Amino acid sequence: MTRGAGPFGWALALATALHLGLILGIAIQPPDVRPSEGGRETLEILLVRAAEPSPEPPSASALAQIDHLGAGGDAAADAEVPVSDPEGAIDTSVEVEFEAPPEPLFEDPPILEPPIETRPAPIDVARIFDSRGAEIARLTERARERSNAYANRPRRKAISASTTEYKYASYLDDWRRKVEQIGNLNYPEVAKQRQLYGNLILHVAVRADGQVETIRVLRSSGFAELDEAAVRIVELAAPFAPFPPAIRAETDVLDITRTWQFLHGHRLGWGQ
Known part of the structure; x- marks a missing residue:
């Protein structure tokens, strides 16, 4: 506070306060001029820190992106949600990596189709008897030949x-x-x-x-x-x-x- 200053002093104090407010982000209120004792006016300057601007609510596109990432599980939960950036100074793109599901340790066994049942061919009994009869006849003839050869063999x-x-x-x-x-x-x-x-x-x-x-x-x-x-x-x-x-x-x-x-x-x- 400066007391007993003239008009020039007030102007200088006001300019100094304005510069400090611009540099330090301090709001300046109009001076409260009160008459002082002895007929002199007193200038009081109150320096107040300007309040930080409140963050703007996220836009509709950001909310939609948050809902989309929320369905991806833990990877989506760890992603940062971009805030509103009207001047485009902040990169609002979000890269999300999804882990591939692990490969199975064992392959599923192949599906085997049941074998097709086939009926055995019918047994031809007559053919079997004919074949056996022919074989018996052949063996009998060979035995007869051997017997004849032995009988005809010179003594x-x-x-x-x-x-x-x-x-x-x-x-x-x-x-x-x-x-x-x-x-x-x-x-x-x-x-x-x-x-x-x-x-x-x-x-x-x-x-x-x-x-x-x-x-x-x-x-x-x-x-x-x-x-x-x-x-x-x-x-x-x-x-x-x-x-x-x-x-x-x-x-x-x-x-x-x-x-x-x-x-x-x-x-x-x-x-x-």
Whole structure:
């Protein structure tokens, strides 16, 4: 408060108060001029802080945005609501991020459709019996063939120097004498010239009619010339005497096995 100032002093005080009010946001009330004692006027200046402006209510668009964000849950609740900004100084745009729902840990099992029931085909009993009948007939025919083959298989009898049964021993002795006679008459010349001697085992199969079935060298003499000479002598001696009725009744082939000996003196002998 300034007392005892003239008109110039009042003007200066009023200008100062106006500047301070503009700078500090202080409202200035008109001075209350009261006469003072002694006939002097007194100027009182009251400085009052201006009240802060009250915030304006949100606009209709802001309220609609708040309602829209409110449906988004917690993310919408955390968003700031923009206030009215007539001069456009404040950015009223709001960016809202929504979290994606977590992916399921396990996939749902596939839906399996129930299998379509199919009826089994009807059993053809007649066809089964026909098939079994054909199989039985085939097996029966094979058994018959085997039986016939066995029945038709030649009956064989093996004889050697150790055979004691008279009918076979007698036939073998006749066979040996004929072979020995032919062998001595047709003694191999190569054996004479080279003085070859040795023993061999020969197998001769004779049929019931006296014909030779097979000739085989079971053990060689060590000289191919002597082995070939033994085979040649049997071929020259064939055919042999037919089987007598006692042998023919039970035997079709005689398998004769004998040891042949090409001895010194160019003669043919026999071993066991």
